[in-house]
Amino acid sequence: MDQSTYDLARSLTNQSTATATANGARQTQDPDVERDAAQGVGADLEKAHSSGSRSKDPFLVQWEEGDKNNPMNWGMSRKWFLVIFLSWITLLTPLASSIFAPGVPALQAEFNDHNNMTATFVVSVFVLGFAFGPLVIAPMSEIYGRNPIYHVCNVLFVLFSLGCALATNMGMLIAFRFLSGFAGVAVVTCGAGSIADIMPPEWRGRAMSIWSLGPMLGPSIGPVVAGFVVEDLGWRWAFWIVVIASGATTLVAFFVLRETYSPVLLRGKAAKLRKETGDERWHYTPERAVGETRTAKQIFLMSLIRPVRMLVLQPIVTVCAIYIATLYGLMYILFTTFTFVYEGQYGFSSVGAGLSFLSSGIGMLMGLGIVGNLSDRIWKTAAEQRRERPETRLHWVMVGPGSLLVPVGLFIYGWTAYYKVHWIAPMIGSAVMSIGMIMITMCVQTYLIECFPTNAASVSAANTVLRSTVGALLPLAGLGLYDAIGLGWGNSLLGFLALGLAPVPVCLGLWGEKLRTNPRFVIQL
Numbered sequence: 046m047d048q049s050t051y052d053l054a055r056s057l058t059n060q061s062t063a064t065a066t067a068n069g070a071r072q073t074q075d076p077d078v079e080r081d082a083a084q085g086v087g088a089d090l091e092k093a094h095s096s097g098s099r100s101k102d103p104f105l106v107q108w109e110e111g112d113k114n115n116p117m118n119w120g121m122s123r124k125w126f127l128v129i130f131l132s133w134i135t136l137l138t139p140l141a142s143s144i145f146a147p148g149v150p151a152l153q154a155e156f157n158d159h160n161n162m163t164a165t166f167v168v169s170v171f172v173l174g175f176a177f178g179p180l181v182i183a184p185m186s187e188i189y190g191r192n193p194i195y196h197v198c199n200v201l202f203v204l205f206s207l208g209c210a211l212a213t214n215m216g217m218l219i220a221f222r223f224l225s226g227f228a229g230v231a232v233v234t235c236g237a238g239s240i241a242d243i244m245p246p247e248w249r250g251r252a253m254s255i256w257s258l259g260p261m262l263g264p265s266i267g268p269v270v271a272g273f274v275v276e277d278l279g280w281r282w283a284f285w286i287v288v289i290a291s292g293a294t295t296l297v298a299f300f301v302l303r304e305t306y307s308p309v310l311l312r313g314k315a316a317k318l319r320k321e322t323g324d325e326r327w328h329y330t331p332e333r334a335v336g337e338t339r340t341a342k343q344i345f346l347m348s349l350i351r352p353v354r355m356l357v358l359q360p361i362v363t364v365c366a367i368y369i370a371t372l373y374g375l376m377y378i379l380f381t382t383f384t385f386v387y388e389g390q391y392g393f394s395s396v397g398a399g400l401s402f403l404s405s406g407i408g409m410l411m412g413l414g415i416v417g418n419l420s421d422r423i424w425k426t427a428a429e430q431r432r433e434r435p436e437t438r439l440h441w442v443m444v445g446p447g448s449l450l451v452p453v454g455l456f457i458y459g460w461t462a463y464y465k466v467h468w469i470a471p472m473i474g475s476a477v478m479s480i481g482m483i484m485i486t487m488c489v490q491t492y493l494i495e496c497f498p499t500n501a502a503s504v505s506a507a508n509t510v511l512r513s514t515v516g517a518l519l520p521l522a523g524l525g526l527y528d529a530i531g532l533g534w535g536n537s538l539l540g541f542l543a544l545g546l547a548p549v550p551v552c553l554g555l556w557g558e559k560l561r562t563n564p565r566f567v568i569q570l
Contacts, residue, residue, distance in 0.1 A: 104326040106315040108307070114314075116243045116305040124243045128252050130301060131236045132259040134199070134294055138229030139263030140270070141206065141287045142171045143380075143402075145222075147271040147395055148280025155280075156215050162521065163215060165381075169517040170219050172377075174226020176513035179234040179506030184348035186235045186502045190309035191242070192302055198231030199295040203288060205229075210284035226513075233260050234509055238502035241494050242305035247428065250420025250438070253491050254413045261413070261483055264380070265406035272399025308499070351500065356507040361496065361553065361561050365489045368549045370511040372451060372482055374519035375539050379458065379475060380405075381523040382532065391468045404472035408454075408479030412447070415480070416487045419443050435495035435561070439488055439554030447484030448547035452540035454478025459536025485550060492553070496561060 108115040149164045158164075186194040205228055208221035236256050244252045271283045304310055311329040318327040355362045380402070387393040387401045423440045427433040458474030490508065497504040527535040553560075560566065 104324075104328060106311055106318060106327060106329045108311070114310065116307065116310075117245065119243060124252075125255075127243065127302075127305075128240060128256050130298075131232055131239060132256045134195075134232045134298070135236055135256065135259030136263045136266070137259075137287065137291050137294060138202065138226075138233060139260045140267040141225060141229060141263075141284075141291075142175070143168070143264045143267035144271045144283045144287065145171075145209075145280065146268050146384075147399055148275040148283050151275060151280045152215075152218075158215050161524075165521055165524075167215065167219050167222060169377075169520055171222045171226040171229075172513050172517035174223045174228075175230045175233070176510050176517060178227040178230035179509045179513075180352055181349065182231050183234050183238075183502040183506030184351050186231075186238065187306070187308070187351075187500065188345065188348050190304045190306050191235050191239050191502075192304045194231055194235060195302055196295075196299060198228045199291070199298055201228035202231075203292045203295055206284055206287045206291060210281050210288060230509065230513075234506050235502045236260075237490060237494055237505045239305050241498045241501040242307065246433070246495065247421060247425050249494065250424060250487075250491055251417045253487060253494075254417030254420075257413060257483070257487060257490075258410075261409045261486075262406050265402045265409065268383075268399040268402045270399075272396040276395060348503075351503045352506040352510065355497075355500070355504055356510065358566070360566055361557055362493065362504060362507050364549065364553065365493060366508045366511040368546055369486055369489055369508060370515040371546060372485060372543065373512045374515040375451070375455065375543060376405075376478070376482055377516045377520045378523035378526070378539065379455070379478065379536070381520045382462070382527060383475075386462050386471065386532070387468065390462065390465055393468075401468075401472060404476045405479040408476035409483045411476075412480040412483030413487065416443055416447070416484045420488065420491060434558060435492055436554050436557045438492040438495055439550050439557065441551055441554060443484055444488050444550035444554060447481045447488065448550055449544075450477055450481025451485070452544040452547070454481060455536045455540035455543060459540070460533045462536075463531060463533035489550060492557075 108117075112118060146168050149168065152167070153159050153164055182194055182198065202225060205221050205225040209218055209225060212218035212221060237253065240249060240252045240256055270286065274282050274286060308329070315327050315329040319325055356366055357363065383401050384398050387398045388395070393401065419440075419442065420438060423442070424433055424437055427437045454474050454477035456474070457477060458471045461470035461474060490505070493504045493508060494501045526538070529535075530538070
C-alpha cells in the first residue's frame with residue numbers, strides 16, 4: 046500500500062468525521078463501472094459504486110487517480126504482452142479440439158471401433174466441454190479473480206490431455222476429451238474479461254482482434270500439425286504435443302500473469318486496510334451493499350447462474366448468442382467436409398487435406414485485420430463527436446459486408462466442390478466465409494463487452510455455452526445432410542440460412558440501444 050493511502054486510513058480511523066477529500070486522497074470511479082452504470086445495465090456492482098459515490102462514504106475503497114495497482118493504469122507494453130500471452134494460451138486449447146481429427150482412422154483401428162458416429166463424437170465432445178465449462182468458470186472468475194482460475198484450469202488441462210494420450214479404450218478417451226474441453230475453455234471464456242479489465246474502449250477492438258487470433262486460428266492449425274504428426278508418429282502424439290506445449294505455457298503463466306479484475310483487487314485492498322488500521326468500517330462497496338441482503342452462499346449461487354440468466358433474460362445477449370452459435374455451427378459443418386472433399390475428390394494426401402484448413406485460417410487473419418482497425422477507428426470518431434455507445438461496435442460498415450460474406454463463401458465452396466472445379470476455388474470459398482465469420486464474431490463479442498464490461502466473463506460465457514453446444518452437436522448431422530442432397534445444395538441450404546440471418550447484426554446496431562435500455566429487460570446481475 047502506498048504511504049498516502051496508509052496515512053489517509055489512519056486519519057480516518059482516528060477522526061471518523063474526516064472525509065477522503067480533506068485528506069487529499071482524490072478517489073475516482075473505475076471507468077468501466079461508470080460506463081456500465083451510465084448504460085443502465087443494472088448490475089449490483091455498478092449500483093453499489095454509484096450509491097457509494099453519492100454518499101461520499103469516507104471508508105469506501107476505490108482506485109485513486111494514477112494508482113499503478115489499477116490494471117487500467119498499467120503501461121501499454123505490459124498490457125499488450127498480456128493480450129499476446131493470453132492469445133497464445135487460447136490458441137492451444139482450440140487447437141486441441143481439432144488436432145486429433147486426422148488420427149481418428151488410426152484410433153478406430155487400434156480400438157477396433159468402426160462406428161462413424163462414435164468417431165465423430167470423440168472429436169466434437171471436446172467442444173461440448175467448451176459448452177459446460179463457462180457456466181462454472183466465468184462466474185468463479187468474477188468471485189475469486191481471473192488469475193486463480195487461469196492457473197487451476199491450465200494445470201487441469203495439462204493433466205486431462207495427458208489422460209487422452211494414455212487412454213486405453215474409446216470410453217476413457219471420450220471422458221478425458223470432455224474434461225480437457227471443460228478445463229481448457231477458461232482463457233477462451235475469461236480472456237475477453239481480462240481485456241475489458243485493462244484496455245480502455247478506444248483500444249479494445251484491436252486488443253480483441255489480437256486475442257482472438259488464438260481461438261480462431263487454433264481449429265485451423267490443429268489439423269495441419271496433426272497431418273504431419275499422425276502420419277509419422279501415430280495418433281497419440283497429437284495429444285503429447287498438446288501436453289508438452291500447454292505444460293510449458295502453464296509454468297510460464299505462474300510467473301507472468303497478474304490479477305486484472307478490479308473488484309477482486311479492491312476487495313483485497315479493503316481487507317488490508319481493515320487489518321492494518323483495525324477499523325472494520327473500511328469496505329469495498331459490493332461487500333457491504335450485497336452483503337446486507339445476501340449470504341455468502343447466495344452470492345456464490347447468483348454468480349453461478351448469472352451467465353444463464355443473461356442468456357435467457359437479456360434479449361441482446363440471447364439474439365447475439367443464437368446468431369453466433371448458428372455461424373459456428375455452419376463453420377464446423379463445413380469443416381467436416383474438408384477431408385472427404387480434398388482427399389476423395391481432389392486426391393490430396395492426409396497431409397494435404399490437413400493443409401486445406403489453412404484457407405480458413407488465412408480468411409480469419411484477413412477478417413481480423415479488417416475489423417480490428419475499423420472498429421477502433423469508428424469508435425474514436427464517435428467519441429470525438431460524443432456519440433460513442435456499445436452499438437458503435439456494430440457499425441454497418443463492418444457487420445453489413447461481414448454478414449453477407451458468410452453465405453457467399455458457402456455458395457462458392459459448395460458448388461465449386463460439387464462440380465470439381467480446380468481445388469483453389471473451394472478454398473477461396475472457405476476463406477471468404479471465414480472473413481465474414483470473424484468480422485461478425487469480433488463485432489458482436491466486443492459489443493457485448495461494451496454492454497457489460499464488469500461482467501464481461503459472464504456474458505462471454507453465455508455466448509460460449511450456446512456456440513459450443515451447437516458447434517459440438519450440429520456436425521453430427523453434417524455428413525448425413527451432404528449424403529442426402531449433395532455438396533452443392535447442402536452448402537446452399539446453409540448459405541440461405543446465413544443469408545436469412547444477415548440483417549440481425551445490422552438491426553442490433555440500429556435499434557439495440559432501445560432494446561438494451563428498455564426497463565422491462567434491465568435485470569439485477
